[in-house]
Amino acid sequence: MQGMSDADRLVDKVLAGDTRSLARAISIVEVRGGEAESILSRLSKHVRGSPVIGFSGPPGSGKSTLIGRIGEYLRGSGLRVAVLAIDPSSPFTGGAVLGDRVRMVSIASAPGVFIRSMATRGARGGVVAYVRSVIRVLDASGFDVILVETAGAGQTDVSINDVADVVAIVVTPDMGDSIQAIKAGLLEIGDVYVVNKADDSRSSYIASMLEAMLGRGGDRPVVLRTIATRGEGVDVLAETLLRKWEQLKADGGLQARRRRQNIAEVAALIMEDFRVAVETFSSDKEFIAEVERLVAEGLDPKAVARKMMDRVLEWARKI
Ligand SMILES: Nc1nc2c(ncn2[C@@H]2O[C@H](COP(=O)(O)OP(=O)(O)OP(=O)(O)O)[C@@H](O)[C@H]2O)c(=O)[nH]1
Ligand SMILES: [Mg+2]
Structure with a gap:
């Protein structure tokens, strides 16, 4: 059909109960990324x-x-x-x-x-x-x-x-x-x-x-x-x-449990983005130079980390 994206087509088949499409959709979601997001948002109302x-x-x-x-x-x-x-x-x-x-x-x-x-x-x-x-x-x-x-x-x-x-x-x-x-x-x-x-x-x-x-x-x-x-x-x-x-x-216990699950999920997502940001940033030349300069000034690592936190957050937002 004209105007339909791959994600639309896959989601339609998943909703129609096609097992192979379901397996494929899950594989995409497991890997994450843009296609995963469009599949998840299309499925969300179902x-x-x-x-x-x-x-x-x-x-x-x-x-x-x-x-x-x-x-x-x-x-x-x-x-x-x-x-x-x-x-x-x-x-x-x-x-x-x-x-x-x-x-x-x-x-x-x-x-x-x-x-x-x-x-x-x-x-x-x-x-x-x-x-x-x-x-x-x-x-x-x-x-x-x-x-x-x-x-x-x-x-x-x-x-x-x-x-x-x-x-x-x-x-x-x-x-x-x-x-x-x-x-x-x-x-x-x-x-x-x-x-x-x-x-x-x-x-x-x-x-x-x-x-x-x-x-x-x-x-x-x-x-x-x-x-x-x-x-x-x-x-x-x-x-x-x-x-x-x-x-x-x-x-009402179910709603309470699902709220806790949502928080755990969101926290996990933030942590994951943050981890990637820290890993990427801490191998960045400018980051390393900045950290070395602060350490040379005599700041202890905890203080250096505080100073660098905003930069890492900025980085995380771009992921
Ligand atoms: N005697 C007996 N053996 C059982 C029973 N239930 C499971 N088993 C055997 O216990 C072994 C382990 O069973 P699984 O169902 O694989 O156990 P599991 O908890 O899923 O194992 P993991 O996923 O490896 O942690 C298998 O050999 C089963 O056949 C039971 O009620 N009685
Ligand atoms: Mg098992």
């Missing part, structure tokens, strides 16, 4: 605010297997499901990683299910913003639920509650892992705690221990047990997560 459910927890606790099963379950009730696996181990520009796709094989080929791995190594502080952009693309393209997997605290560049509305923390009956996970600060961020691999006899002990640690308040997170490999407990888990989202939507 964003519906679908539930984003996050899964975090120690490596190997069964997050991918669980997500695969939950995807299947939700799909069975007629919902379109997108899965976003955030992979800290792969280089950011390395493209999709197939490992998770293999474990989610039960749903990978199902219609109405879309799986994407997003590599984050090398993206540094901007990860939150990249992930939220991709979530917006998925939402606008019509998915009813978006499931996000990240590795546990400290192992990834994105904290799950910066991108997800409702958070499930997946641990295993293996004591070491669970205690490690809890120590790493996962006790504060979960809405639901899942003791997966409940085919292990220690699971009820770990579940009780978690319940004791979580305390007794009215809004205490739920502890559930699952056997992801057999799909046991998956229906209850899926319903619990969606019910929590509905409850948050009704009582």
Whole structure:
């Protein structure tokens, strides 16, 4: 069609549900830049605010297997499901990683299910913003639920509650892992705690221990047990997560969480621009000469940094 830009055409196909165009749009958004911005702004009026459910927890606790099963379950009730696996181990520009796709094989080929791995190594502080952009693309393209997997605290560049509305923390009956996970600060961020691999006899002990640690308040997170490999407990888990989202939507909690997500995203974007500005500027000849002059005058580094700050900000605005 005459007068249509490439971005218009791509966005039209994404909105029409074309999976290949969706994958392409996500790749463009991941890299950022002008084309990404025009795609995101064209899609923005189609964003519906679908539930984003996050899964975090120690490596190997069964997050991918669980997500695969939950995807299947939700799909069975007629919902379109997108899965976003955030992979800290792969280089950011390395493209999709197939490992998770293999474990989610039960749903990978199902219609109405879309799986994407997003590599984050090398993206540094901007990860939150990249992930939220991709979530917006998925939402606008019509998915009813978006499931996000990240590795546990400290192992990834994105904290799950910066991108997800409702958070499930997946641990295993293996004591070491669970205690490690809890120590790493996962006790504060979960809405639901899942003791997966409940085919292990220690699971009820770990579940009780978690319940004791979580305390007794009215809004205490739920502890559930699952056997992801057999799909046991998956229906209850899926319903619990969606019910929590509905409850948050009704009582204003969702709006509060999304406001926090927006702030985290904007802060990440500013930080990213600022980082680039500092890196560019600090290898600039004039900058170096100026810094050397101030140091030679006897100013301490902190004072020099203050003096240079305005110049860096000016630089950042041009990015
Ligand atoms: N026995 C048992 N094994 C399970 C269960 N759920 C998952 N597994 C196995 O645990 C291993 C890890 O599962 P994944 O789903 O890849 O775990 P993950 O948390 O996504 O792992 P990372 O993404 O590497 O952190 C796989 O071999 C699964 O088959 C379960 O309920 N019981
Ligand atoms: Mg996984």
